[in-house]
Amino acid sequence: MKFLKYLLYIIIVVAIAAVSYYAYIFYIQAKDEPIDALYVMPENAAIVFYSADYNELKEQLNSNSELWSSIMKDQSLVHSLQSLDSLYIKIAAVFPQSIEPVKAYYSIHFVGYKKFKGLLSFSTMQEFNVTGLENQLSQFGVFRKRKFEGEEIYILDIDNSDSKYHIRYKHGVVSICNYGPLIEKIILEEEIDSELKKKNVARMLKISGKDASASIFINYQYMYRLIADFANEEDINIIKQLGSLSQFTVLDFNQSENHFSFNGFSFESDTIPSMLSTFRNYDATTVEIFDHIPAQTAFVYYQGANKLNDYLLEKSNGDFSVENKRSVKSYQADLMIDIRDYFYPWIKSELAYCILSSKTNKNNNESFALMNTYDSKEASQTLSKLNVIAHNFKNIEMDTIQYRTYNIHFIPLPYLLSNVFGKMFNSIQQNYYVLVDDYVVFANSPSILKKYIDNILIKRTLARRDGFDDFSDKINSQAHLMIYSNMHAYDNIFKSFLNAKIVSYLQSSSMNLNEFGDIVIQFIVQENGAFTSLNLNSTKWVEDEDEVSWQVALDNNFIKGPFIIKNHQTNKKDILVFDDHNLMYRINHLGKIVWAIPVAELPIGDVEVVDFYKNGKFQFVFNSAKHLYMFDVNGNKVEDYPIALSSDATASLSVMDYDLKKNYRIIIPQADGIIHNYQIDGQETYGWNMPSMPQLVNSPIQYFRLGTKDFLLLTDTAGNVVFSNRRGDARIEAKLAFTNNPKTSFYKLQSNLVTTDLMGRIIIIDKEGAVEKFLVRDFTRDHYFTLIDIDYDGQKDYLFYDLNTLYAYNQKRELLWSKSIEEYALSNFQFIENIIGDSCGVVAYNSVNQHYVFLNANGDFKEKDEYVASKNFRVYKATNAQSMRLITAKGRVISNYLLK
Numbered sequence: 001m002k003f004l005k006y007l008l009y010i011i012i013v014v015a016i017a018a019v020s021y022y023a024y025i026f027y028i029q030a031k032d033e034p035i036d037a038l039y040v041m042p043e044n045a046a047i048v049f050y051s052a053d054y055n056e057l058k059e060q061l062n063s064n065s066e067l068w069s070s071i072m073k074d075q076s077l078v079h080s081l082q083s084l085d086s087l088y089i090k091i092a093a094v095f096p097q098s099i100e101p102v103k104a105y106y107s108i109h110f111v112g113y114k115k116f117k118g119l120l121s122f123s124t125m126q127e128f129n130v131t132g133l134e135n136q137l138s139q140f141g142v143f144r145k146r147k148f149e150g151e152e153i154y155i156l157d158i159d160n161s162d163s164k165y166h167i168r169y170k171h172g173v174v175s176i177c178n179y180g181p182l183i184e185k186i187i188l189e190e191e192i193d194s195e196l197k198k199k200n201v202a203r204m205l206k207i208s209g210k211d212a213s214a215s216i217f218i219n220y221q222y223m224y225r226l227i228a229d230f231a232n233e234e235d236i237n238i239i240k241q242l243g244s245l246s247q248f249t250v251l252d253f254n255q256s257e258n259h260f261s262f263n264g265f266s267f268e269s270d271t272i273p274s275m276l277s278t279f280r281n282y283d284a285t286t287v288e289i290f291d292h293i294p295a296q297t298a299f300v301y302y303q304g305a306n307k308l309n310d311y312l313l314e315k316s317n318g319d320f321s322v323e324n325k326r327s328v329k330s331y332q333a334d335l336m337i338d339i340r341d342y343f344y345p346w347i348k349s350e351l352a353y354c355i356l357s358s359k360t361n362k363n364n365n366e367s368f369a370l371m372n373t374y375d376s377k378e379a380s381q382t383l384s385k386l387n388v389i390a391h392n393f394k395n396i397e398m399d400t401i402q403y404r405t406y407n408i409h410f411i412p413l414p415y416l417l418s419n420v421f422g423k424m425f426n427s428i429q430q431n432y433y434v435l436v437d438d439y440v441v442f443a444n445s446p447s448i449l450k451k452y453i454d455n456i457l458i459k460r461t462l463a464r465r466d467g468f469d470d471f472s473d474k475i476n477s478q479a480h481l482m483i484y485s486n487m488h489a490y491d492n493i494f495k496s497f498l499n500a501k502i503v504s505y506l507q508s509s510s511m512n513l514n515e516f517g518d519i520v521i522q523f524i525v526q527e528n529g530a531f532t533s534l535n536l537n538s539t540k541w542v543e544d545e546d547e548v549s550w551q552v553a554l555d556n557n558f559i560k561g562p563f564i565i566k567n568h569q570t571n572k573k574d575i576l577v578f579d580d581h582n583l584m585y586r587i588n589h590l591g592k593i594v595w596a597i598p599v600a601e602l603p604i605g606d607v608e609v610v611d612f613y614k615n616g617k618f619q620f621v622f623n624s625a626k627h628l629y630m631f632d633v634n635g636n637k638v639e640d641y642p643i644a645l646s647s648d649a650t651a652s653l654s655v656m657d658y659d660l661k662k663n664y665r666i667i668i669p670q671a672d673g674i675i676h677n678y679q680i681d682g683q684e685t686y687g688w689n690m691p692s693m694p695q696l697v698n699s700p701i702q703y704f705r706l707g708t709k710d711f712l713l714l715t716d717t718a719g720n721v722v723f724s725n726r727r728g729d730a731r732i733e734a735k736l737a738f739t740n741n742p743k744t745s746f747y748k749l750q751s752n753l754v755t756t757d758l759m760g761r762i763i764i765i766d767k768e769g770a771v772e773k774f775l776v777r778d779f780t781r782d783h784y785f786t787l788i789d790i791d792y793d794g795q796k797d798y799l800f801y802d803l804n805t806l807y808a809y810n811q812k813r814e815l816l817w818s819k820s821i822e823e824y825a826l827s828n829f830q831f832i833e834n835i836i837g838d839s840c841g842v843v844a845y846n847s848v849n850q851h852y853v854f855l856n857a858n859g860d861f862k863e864k865d866e867y868v869a870s871k872n873f874r875v876y877k878a879t880n881a882q883s884m885r886l887i888t889a890k891g892r893v894i895s896n897y898l899l900k
Contacts, residue, residue, distance in 0.1 A: 034172025037105050037123035038201050038217070041175075042185040043194075046116065046222035048107040050208070050215045109182055110222040114229050117179040124172050143167075151187045153180070204250050207265045212252030216262060220245050220274075230498055245481075246274040246523075249532050258517075258538040259474060267529035276481065278319065279525040282311050284478040285349040290463040292370065292439050294455035297462050298357035298489035301424050302482040308351060309344045312421070316340055320422075327419035335389055342386040343420050346379040348372045348438075353424050356451070357489035367427045368443040368452060369417055376435050383433065383440070387411050401446050403866060406453055408434045408446050417442055450866070454549070454898055460883070471518045475535050479522040487516035487536075549897045550591030551868070556581040558889040563607035564876045565620045567633050573876065574633070575896070576620065577889055578602050586635065589878075591896060595635045600642070601627060605652020605700060612638055612680060614662045623653045623668055628682060643682035647672040654701040658710055658726060665726075667712070669697035675714060677728065689728040694720050702746050704753060706767040711753070717742050719758060723769070732769035747787035749796060749811075756785045762798060776800075776809050788831050791816060791857045792841065799842075801826060808859060817859040824848055824861075830875045832884050832899060843886065845871045852886075868895040875899065 041048065105121040134143075134154075143156040154167040166183045167176045175186055189197070208215040251262035268274040282305035289302060305311045316328070331339040349372060356366040373379040387409055391398045394412045401408040411431040418425040433442045434449045436456055443449050455461065462468055519536040554577065561577035565586075572589040578599070579585070585596045601624030612619045612630065619638050621630040626649075627642040648671040656665040665685055666678040675697065677688035695716035702713040711731060712724040719739035725731040740763070744756045753765045760779025764772040776798070783802035790797045790808050797816065798809040804824065808816040826844040840854035840862060852869050854862045870890035878885050884899040 034124055036201070036205060037103065037121035037173045037175070038205060039198065040171065040173050040186050040190060041105065041107055041119065041121060042109055042182065042189055043197060043219070044110045044185070044222055045107040045119075045217070045219055046110055046226040047219070048105055048217040050103070050105050050217065051213065108226060110225050111179065111182060116226060116229070117177060117182050119175060119177045119182055121176075122174045148184050149187050149191065153183055153187075155180075200248060203267060204248060207250040207267075208252060212254065214253040215264075216249075216251045216253065218249040218251070220247060220249070246276050246530065251532060251534060259471075260536050261474065262534040264532050265529050266523060266532045275319070276523055276525050276530045278315055279305060279311065279480040279523075279530075280527065281314075282307055282480070282525075284480045284524045286477055287350075287479050287482065288372075289350050289352055289370070290468070290472065291461055292372075292437065292456065293352075293354055293462050294356060294452060295460050295462050295465040295468075296357045296455075297354050298486045299355040300482065300484040301353040302479065302484070303351045304349055304479055304482070306349060308349050309347045312344045312347065312351075313340065316344075324419060324422060327415075331413075331419070335393055337386075337389060339386075339416075339420060342382050343371075346373050346375060346382055348374045351421065353428075355427075356448070357486065366448055366451075368441055368448055369421075369425055369428055370439045370441045372439050373435075376438050376440075379440050380435055383409070383411070403434075403446070403450050403453060406434050406436065408432055408449050451549075460898075468518065471520075471535070471537050474537075475520050476522050476524065476531075476533055478524055480525045480530070481523040482520060484518070484520045486518055549895070551893055551895045552587060552591045552593060554579045554585060554593075554892045554894065555583060555596065557892055558872065558894065560602050561607075562872065562874055562887050562889050562894065563620075564874060564887075565607065565609050565633070566618055568616060568618045569633060573878065575887060575894065576607055577894060579892075584631075584635075586633065587894060591894075597635045599629070601625065601629075603629075603652075604649055608653065608655040610655060610664055610680065611662050621653070621655065621666065623649050625649055628653070628666065628668070628678065640682060643678070646670055646674075646676055650696060651698050652700045654703065656703050656712075667701045669693075669701070675701065675728070687727055691722065691724060691728040693722065694718060699742070699745075704746070704748055706748075706751055706753070709767055711767075713746050713753075715740055715742065723765075732767070734765060734771050735769045736771035736773070738763050738771060738773065741781065741783070741785075743782070744785045747796075749787060754787055756783070760785075760800070760802070774813060776813055776815070777807070784827075784829070786829055788842065790841065790855075799829070801829070806855070806859060819859045819861070821861065824853060826853060828871055828873065830873075832875055833877055843873075843875060845869060845873065847871065867897055868893060 038048070038050075103123045105119075105123075107119045107121065108116050109119055111117050143154050145152050145154055147153075151168065151170070154169075156165045156167055165176050165178055166180045167174060168183050168186060169175075175183060177183060204217055208217075246266040247268045249264060249266040251264035254261045254263075266276065268277060285304035285306055285308070287302070287304065289300070293300065303311075316324070320328075328339055331337065351369075351371045353369050354367060356368070387398060390411050390413050396412060399410065409432070411433070413431060414429055415426070416431045417428045428442055428444055430444045431442055432444070432446050432449055433440055434453065435441075436453060441449060441452055443452070463472065517537040519534075521532070521534045523530040523532050556579040559578055559580040561575070563576040565574050565576050566572075567574045567588070570588070574589060574594070575585075575587040577585050577587065582599050582602060583596045584599045586594045588594050603622035603624060605622075607620050607622040609618050609620050610630075611617065617632070619630050619632045621628065623629070623645070627644055630638040630641040632638060645668065649668050650671055651669045653666050653668045656667065657663070658665070664680040666680070667675060668678070669675050673692045674690045675692065676690070677685040679685050691714060693714055693716040695718040697714065697716050699715060704711045704713070709731065710726055712726070712728075714722040714724055719742055721734070721738075721740045722730050723732045723734075738757050738761075741756050741758050741760075747754045749764070751767060755763050755765075756779075757763055757773070758781050759775070760777075760783050761773045761775045762785075779800060779802045783800055785801075786799050787796045788799050789795060790799055791810075795811055797811070798813075800807040800809075804822050805818060805820045806826075807818045810816055825847045827847060829842055829844045832841050832843060839856045841857065842855040844853050844855070846853045846863065846869075849863075850869050851863050851865050852867055852873075854864060856862070867886065868888050868890050870888045872890070873886060873888040875884055875886050877883070878898075886897045886899050888895045888897075
């Protein structure tokens, strides 16, 4: 028995010796065999760029990428890449031609506080003789050798250069940089022989695509320090959170003309859990938030999960920060509640922090947070309970702000969102909130929520923004974590996050970050890591309107206007107004006063736009009592203008372009009893027969085309009407006499003209002069009449307003509805071409309380006090948009609002 025992010992000892011997032999061989350069790279790399074929990648980028062209405008970067190219060519030349193509890595390493150094690494799958390396090095520089930990390091001075490089060669890997301690770190880490490092590198190489033109390896432990080096001090604490996002990410690179795409995987080490790992028990949710945030949103930090409420509770019980846990306990002590119970239960699947792009956005004051709900009613009731508790604790009265059809509330608990959801929400210090659809939205002020509501009502969302749909097709439809940025907002938003050194560098560079467009990074967490994608584009961003609303103050009180003029320089619609000191202002579509110039006289009536030179450049023309004026959009007088009139004008001009060939005629009624006709150069029109009317003409001449016939309608204050041709001669005689109500204009209805007489009868005249009269009810001489499609059925209806009552009739003369509005005195009815969010299609001014009244298809009224109201207003369609705008003038203030 003892013999067998000794024999077993001998066998074990021999086996161990044999294994040790062969392991030693294997080690000796292995350490001399070529390996991938990633294995010898120091672990303090923040980011590593890898290309299997560096020359092919360069050729691909230079020939087919708008984004790369934008990046290469930075001359400092161009110089660095040229130096890298030169170095690559020289090092590649060191390898014998029999060696397989070189794999190139460029890595950025953290080497001290706010200190980073670059390392260039080359590896092959074959070893070669060191003597050959030294011979090659001597051909393009002077080198010497030094010892460190028994290893040789080459120090190379390249000819005609101040650069000094430290080079180490081993295992078929050349490592080169201009910072000696980084080369020494390679040697020290190799001596440690970390199994964890080998395992992580092996995973990175396995994940990286074999067919990708390039790959990027990210080490979050050091990457956040690299980003923090560019940031302001106050933002560094938020950036530190990136250090715990994951441990490593591997992304493969692909590109098209205006799009860069990086796709890969993120994983954590076996010893340190990551922020992403907390999503592991929850499915990723479909990203729907782009349909619920304004088009001008510049930044989004997004969290999503199928049961986000459970995730938030788990997170708060686990890796919540010390500050957050302290805050939850503070609320429990002060308010006697668990503050989480008033948020987490009703949150469904999406939570986001957003920043709007605006030239007035300072210190992220125009930021907001939103979260969707399982039940908006439950969310409303729960937040209302919290609101009561908070107001009672603060001993202040509750107040609700009504805007459109929404109620804006306020919870008086500063920094509530950051205490409940984390540091990312720090900039939302106040807690105004509103429920819109199935989302609860928080912001610092009611004005931001009003802007949010305006955009959502008109569906001016990020998902519908020009160019975004193409970008969204390239990104994942699901995510656990997502960060989106629109770099077009660099000047307005992102510059404020950078420190002065970086801002100064970018300003001196020719690279324009505003050209980079949309950027989004997304993570979808799996059992052993997270699918990761990063996409960016260079699509141009053209907004229809840059601001939902704006206001601007004139130098003096407003007196004439507002008038809408088209600007050929911007293809936008500008505003023209006059003040009581005879200053004429042009205000652009953003609310900026472009110029203010003095004029001798103020206009009578309207301002018309013409193309004087027939070259696509616009001018505007108007008449005063004594002159005809024309200016270009720069405020310069045109040709021989102003033109003196024959006698004082009694009404506003009318500009006719009969054949749409820009052969304009300008027709003005004057005090000599004659209706004058001028050519665009100010000369009286030859062949015009100088028609006159029995009484004073104080309304503009109207023009209609019925079939192939032109009609100029000449009307006077006594109700006389002449249907004139282009020469001023009567074209037809009305076959049945009628007296036009001077307060009623003529309207075109199919191939007929429609107006009313003094009794309120509807008068229909066809192109042959046949007249039909019908009375729908008795109206006074002071009635108001217009022709409008009030019920949106595609057929125009008859709308009367008389004795504080509105009546709507269809073309069958059937009463649609009537509404008595005793408390209103309405005037200046204007049609809203596109129905706004609450289905209103007509707006009028109520002089009783100086508000605007909006009328819907059923005759229901909605009085709105959110607008600066005045009888001087216009509704117009914004250029390149389906939106309608309301512009008002009151006192010195011009206000412009987006209706749809």
